[in-house]
Amino acid sequence: MDILLQNFDLVIFLLLAILGYTAGSLAEKRHYRSIIKREKELLKMAVITAEGSFPPSKVKESALVTGSVVVSIDYFKRLLAILRNIFGGRVKSYESLVDRARREAILRMKESAKKQGANMIINMRLETATIGRNANKKKTVGSVEAIAYGTAIIMN
Amino acid sequence: MIMTNVNTVPGKKIVEHFGIVQGSTVRAKHIGRDFMAGLKNLVGGELKGYTELLQDSREEAMRRMEEQAQQMGANAVVNIRFATSSVAQGAAELFAYGTAVRVE
Numbered sequence: 001m002d003i004l005l006q007n008f009d010l011v012i013f014l015l016l017a018i019l020g021y022t023a024g025s026l027a028e029k030r031h032y033r034s035i036i037k038r039e040k041e042l043l044k045m046a047v048i049t050a051e052g053s054f055p056p057s058k059v060k061e062s063a064l065v066t067g068s069v070v071v072s073i074d075y076f077k078r079l080l081a082i083l084r085n086i087f088g089g090r091v092k093s094y095e096s097l098v099d100r101a102r103r104e105a106i107l108r109m110k111e112s113a114k115k116q117g118a119n120m121i122i123n124m125r126l127e128t129a130t131i132g133r134n135a136n137k138k139k140t141v142g143s144v145e146a147i148a149y150g151t152a153i154i155m156n
Numbered sequence: 157m158i159m160t161n162v163n164t165v166p167g168k169k170i171v172e173h174f175g176i177v178q179g180s181t182v183r184a185k186h187i188g189r190d191f192m193a194g195l196k197n198l199v200g201g202e203l204k205g206y207t208e209l210l211q212d213s214r215e216e217a218m219r220r221m222e223e224q225a226q227q228m229g230a231n232a233v234v235n236i237r238f239a240t241s242s243v244a245q246g247a248a249e250l251f252a253y254g255t256a257v258r259v260e
Contacts, residue, residue, distance in 0.1 A: 072200055129248075147214075
């Protein structure tokens with residue numbers, strides 16, 4: 001017991017790492033499941049990055065649709081990324097973070113287009129930005145924002 | 157007001173150009189939300205407070221752009237682009253710009 005109290009900061013650090021690992025990986029798995037499920041549902045909504053040209057008789061309406069999400073990384077993965085900085089190479093923990101953010105943003109854009117009754121989305125563009133407390137420090141990413149936007153086309 | 161991010165308004169013909177219109181806003185979140193986001197940073201996952209904040213600010217930036225276009229007498233904005241940058245700690249700038257046009 002005395003040893004625990006003497007190394008109190010180390011105990012807190014370990015607790016945070018364990019909490020981050022369990023909660024973070026659970027949340028990530030759940031998020032991926034929901035992404036895959038919704039992607040299947042929205043498969044019929046075509047999204048293209050080209051502009052295309054449409055004859056005036058076919059298009060009824062067009063509108064800008066956007067989708068955005070801010071996702072943060074957990075404590076444990078942040079530690080892994082810092083360790084990875086020493087040796088270099090693929091930083092898998094950040095890869096999955098950015099992948100999740102982009103797919104979620106695209107899904108939200110599709111959902112908002114579906115609500116408006118659109119048939120397809122043209123000229124989709126993706127953007128990412130780092131947000132939050134760590135945004136100005138170069139080395140730490142922490143949380144990332146992904147935006148997807150495009151023009152929804154409602155056909156006749 | 158029709159907004160698109162392609163060169164034209166699909167299915168319509170542009171009759172007049174008015175040049176660039178833009179709108180921007182700088183937002184910071186209140187300290188409670190910042191604190192909650194700090195806690196959420198431990199376990200990871202979506203930061204809903206930030207998502208909402210950025211969504212609201214982006215709509216605000218677009219509204220300002222729209223107002224500017226209306227003053228020019230346009231009825232559509234084409235080729236809209238977004239940009240985000242963090243200007244200070246805890247504050248983000250949301251920026252939208254496009255070309256104001258009049259369609260038939």
